[in-house]
Amino acid sequence: MDEHDLLAERFEANRSHLRAVAYRMLGSLSEADDAVQEAWLRLSRSDTSGVENLGGWLTTVVARVCLDMLRSRTSRREEPLDTSAPEPIASRKDGMDPEREALLADSVGLALLVVLDRLAPAERLAFVLHDMFAVPFEEIAGIVGRSPDAARQLASRARRRVQGAPTAGADLAQQREVVAAFLAALRGGDFEGLLAVLDPDVVVRADAVAVAAGGSREVHGARTWAQGAIAFSRGARFARPALVNGAVGVVVAPRGRLFRVLSFTIEGGKIVKVDVIADPERLQKLDLAVLS
Secondary structure, three states, X not given: OOHHHHHHHHHHHHHHHHHHHHHHHHOOHHHHHHHHHHHHHHHHOOOOOOOOOHHHHHHHHHHHHHHHHHHHHHHOOOOOEOXXXXXXXXXXXXXXXXXXXXXHHHHHOHHHHHHHOOOOHHHHHHHHHHHHHOOOHHHHHHHHOOOHHHHHHHHHHHHHHHHOOOOOHHHHHHHHHHHHHHHHHHXXXXXXXXXXXXXXXXXXXXXXXXXXXXXXXXXXXXXXXHHHHHHOHHHHHHEEEEEEOOEEEEEEOHHHOEOEEEEEXXXXXXXXXXXXXXXXXXXXXOOEEOOO
């Protein structure tokens, strides 16, 4: 086996780990594969004879590549949103299976990926590398060009944003029960189950992006809205509970890309108001956090 083949073999031994790091950094399987491929190109052009820990070296390279990609995404004001195609199961020309990407996003945590997209690139890198992959802050510091203490602060700020602000325990627990029942009924196409968690006079308001052409932006009454919601129950597999501005709501995020948010007002164990948000500018302003 020549030197190139040996290097390729060692790289392949690290590919799964590198892909996992890149996916959590970027929230996109195709972009993660691009980052891993770039790491291979850099490895093949580098003299690694003095590298004792090739896995660590490659992790650093992938992290740098991902950081550049995140910064480029931010500078172009690209939003990780897909507002044009709510159904992400169509085939893709590059051979990537969107269903497989959706499953991967689900295993990582759709709500987590949504919140990670709200972090500054350096914050996201510090949080992902340290909290998910136990990379020391001394190494993270070199990647982001800051001191270890500054890298630690980046991860701490990101952690606070991911975990969200404290919410009253009893109230939060009740909200979670109601939202869980709502999602279970929606996913199961259970009309009566939906009625059980909706106030009979529930008011549902949707922004212009969330409403289909010719549709109404405001619906009154549990039966009226439940009938329409059941018709779109297939998309509920991409819905997950999350904190939305400090209260329990629902994020709909195919492949980890935020598509829609449902913000609830819950009183007496019933949903009395629903705000359906799909406008990219409004979505970006929401304070979202992961529910443990």
